[in-house]
Amino acid sequence: MAHISYRQALHDTLRSELQRDENVLLMGEEIGRFEGSYKITAGMLDEFGPKRVRDTPIAEEGFTGAAVGAAMLGLRPVVEIMTINFSLLALDQIMNHAAKIYGMFGGQCSVPMVIRTPGGGGQQLAATHSQNVELFYAFTPGLKVVAPSSPADAKALLLASIRDDDPVLFLENLALYNTKGEVPDTDEPGEIGRAAVTRTGSDITLVGYSRMAHVALQVAERLAADEGIEAEVVDLRSLRPLDRQTVVDSVKKTNCAVVLEDDWLTYGIGAELAASISDGAFDWLDAPVRRVAMAEVPLPYAKPLESAALPSADDVVTVIHQTLDAVGRRSDRVGAR
Amino acid sequence: MATTSRTRKRPESQQATGARRTRPKGRSGTDADTGAELLGHYRQMLLVRRFEERTAQAYTEAKIGGYCHLNLGEEATVVGLMAAVTERDYLFTNYRDHGYALVRGMDPGRVMAELYGRSDGVSRGWGGSMHLFDTEVRQLGGYGIVGGQLPLAAGAGLAISYRGGDEVVLCQMGDGTTNIGAFHESLNLAALWDLPVVFVVVNNQLGMGTTVEMASAEPELSKRAGAYRMESARVDGNDVLAVREAATKAVERARTEQKPYLLETVSGRLRGHSVVDPATYRDPAEVEEVRSQDPVTALHDHLVGTEVADADTLAELDAEIGGIVKAAVEFAENSPSPDPTSLFDHTYATPVPNDSRRLPADPLFPLDPTAGA
Ligand SMILES: Cc1ncc(C[n+]2csc(CCOP(=O)(O)OP(=O)(O)O)c2C)c(N)n1
Ligand SMILES: [Mg+2]
Numbered sequence: 001m002a003h004i005s006y007r008q009a010l011h012d013t014l015r016s017e018l019q020r021d022e023n024v025l026l027m028g029e030e031i032g033r034f035e036g037s038y039k040i041t042a043g044m045l046d047e048f049g050p051k052r053v054r055d056t057p058i059a060e061e062g063f064t065g066a067a068v069g070a071a072m073l074g075l076r077p078v079v080e081i082m083t084i085n086f087s088l089l090a091l092d093q094i095m096n097h098a099a100k101i102y103g104m105f106g107g108q109c110s111v112p113m114v115i116r117t118p119g120g121g122g123q124q125l126a127a128t129h130s131q132n133v134e135l136f137y138a139f140t141p142g143l144k145v146v147a148p149s150s151p152a153d154a155k156a157l158l159l160a161s162i163r164d165d166d167p168v169l170f171l172e173n174l175a176l177y178n179t180k181g182e183v184p185d186t187d188e189p190g191e192i193g194r195a196a197v198t199r200t201g202s203d204i205t206l207v208g209y210s211r212m213a214h215v216a217l218q219v220a221e222r223l224a225a226d227e228g229i230e231a232e233v234v235d236l237r238s239l240r241p242l243d244r245q246t247v248v249d250s251v252k253k254t255n256c257a258v259v260l261e262d263d264w265l266t267y268g269i270g271a272e273l274a275a276s277i278s279d280g281a282f283d284w285l286d287a288p289v290r291r292v293a294m295a296e297v298p299l300p301y302a303k304p305l306e307s308a309a310l311p312s313a314d315d316v317v318t319v320i321h322q323t324l325d326a327v328g329r330r331s332d333r334v335g336a337r
Numbered sequence: 338m339a340t341t342s343r344t345r346k347r348p349e350s351q352q353a354t355g356a357r358r359t360r361p362k363g364r365s366g367t368d369a370d371t372g373a374e375l376l377g378h379y380r381q382m383l384l385v386r387r388f389e390e391r392t393a394q395a396y397t398e399a400k401i402g403g404y405c406h407l408n409l410g411e412e413a414t415v416v417g418l419m420a421a422v423t424e425r426d427y428l429f430t431n432y433r434d435h436g437y438a439l440v441r442g443m444d445p446g447r448v449m450a451e452l453y454g455r456s457d458g459v460s461r462g463w464g465g466s467m468h469l470f471d472t473e474v475r476q477l478g479g480y481g482i483v484g485g486q487l488p489l490a491a492g493a494g495l496a497i498s499y500r501g502g503d504e505v506v507l508c509q510m511g512d513g514t515t516n517i518g519a520f521h522e523s524l525n526l527a528a529l530w531d532l533p534v535v536f537v538v539v540n541n542q543l544g545m546g547t548t549v550e551m552a553s554a555e556p557e558l559s560k561r562a563g564a565y566r567m568e569s570a571r572v573d574g575n576d577v578l579a580v581r582e583a584a585t586k587a588v589e590r591a592r593t594e595q596k597p598y599l600l601e602t603v604s605g606r607l608r609g610h611s612v613v614d615p616a617t618y619r620d621p622a623e624v625e626e627v628r629s630q631d632p633v634t635a636l637h638d639h640l641v642g643t644e645v646a647d648a649d650t651l652a653e654l655d656a657e658i659g660g661i662v663k664a665a666v667e668f669a670e671n672s673p674s675p676d677p678t679s680l681f682d683h684t685y686a687t688p689v690p691n692d693s694r695r696l697p698a699d700p701l702f703p704l705d706p707t708a709g710a
Binding site: 025051056057059061062063064065066067068069070071072073074075077092093096097101102103104105106107108109110111112141142144164165166191192193194238241242243244245248276279280283 | 482494522686
């Protein structure tokens, strides 16, 4: 075990995969000479050379599509898209090509590639640079989408993604890069398609992924310490496939749920979770499933406006309180203390 | 190939030579060698012609669904291009892909079966007319999104170059495709990274109804190459030997020098954009002009005129091709439709837990008959 940052876990994993498999190469803007906009690929150009660590022109559609084509011939490109906002420029190659080639041609040719890209608002980057559009990819059969929230999962899921024969969108988050955690030394790939219960509890289920899974854990600890509320936290880790069963099993235990998401509410991933919970645990639910999500505006630059729009830990606490009050459970709990 | 590809020898007749050849003087070349080659090319052009005509008929009989675009009028271009690549080279095309598939060596029955949406189709009934794919002949897809195949072709070139191989990628597109962003991004990448990709613009002078002049500020499309310091050429797409020669040069350059190339072939479209398009927007005089340059008729008359073959021999050939097309249709008719139980067979190459296998009316979770009671 090593206690390292999310960034370090990604860096070390990319490095060991480049060493392990000649077919793995990195592609993206500013990943070589500049060492990556967020320095995930620091030192790699020097170590592996420009053939394996390939700086690209600013041409998201072109180089993402080139990675798809290279993967069709058996290479395992790991593409870095500077932030998920810019992946919109590559949407055609991701949704219409990477996601379709295996199925549309009758399973003749797979596309073993990874697209790494960070999401995340809250950095005062204004409307075009603060979006979380992983929903588009999570929506698309043929893609796999993973969104680790801890350094250990970042390592395990990156290993799994690179070794997987399908196109995987690997969602990172600007706010998580400096967070630290225990990471195993062994190269054991994680399992795409499985959620994890990262904290057990019997009062309420919190569901999140990426940064919001992290926030969920923090909130749960705070509520346990301050109010004796025991929240169970489900970290989705994989957005496609979606592990509905783990979510539903948790709700059957707690009888209520709050879903956390870092993007707009309407039509969002939280909506999918709420619908899934109502399908799978309708008779167990004591309260409607509530969603904590971003305000539906293009994210503003000015800090007070930005903060007002983004879901905070306090927002999550408020909604948990409202939900527990609705089922009359918080007064019990508080009274019992 | 990312998946295991079965290897199969292509028929002798379809093996293209990568060898250099001296240019026959257009259609007036008369040496025996050229005569035999031309006859071989004519045979393939006729196969495309008769297959496409039969396809149009099958479409009107509602045997074929979806969009369906034909290579009628582009036969010389298709055959000339395919004669310039070897069986180890890779091909990417747009959705107007039947002719390439046939000349590249896909079985006509399996191509027709794909148009019919049958399980023996080259793409197992998953792709249809626009998405013919066969790893065996290294035709890595027809693509229905205009320009979609260009970045893929650049990437295939990258994989070849990465491994130090000597294969070449031929990437076909239409004239209208030169105006989409992926065209620029892909040509730039290919030139920047010295990728062995021959980009071919099949200029049939129309997008759907949009002329080249309406859509391209520089209507001499091969000139776009200058922006990437890429070599280029523009040839008569109705002249199979001219296309073959220009494409051979482009392919050789890509192979030996690892440099991309932009080749433009200029021909015409004999029918509508797709089989359902009556093309009423076209000027009758322009249509007449295109008809008068019909590459199949022209080569027929040339072969007879230069006494390479007499009209009877060519009629026999036509009958033989007719038999091949008829057999292809019969094969397609008799091929079973894909079984709906195979619906979830290739969403993913690597199996994954929790992938959705529900049909439209299926519940997400098993319904509990006792619940709510
Ligand atoms: C991105 C995209 N936009 C629009 C279309 C609709 N469309 C299909 S074919 C076509 C015209 C393409 O013309 P060209 O590239 O000259 O090819 P041709 O059909 O002549 O072979 C259009 C606009 C599409 N398939 N993809
Ligand atoms: Mg055209």
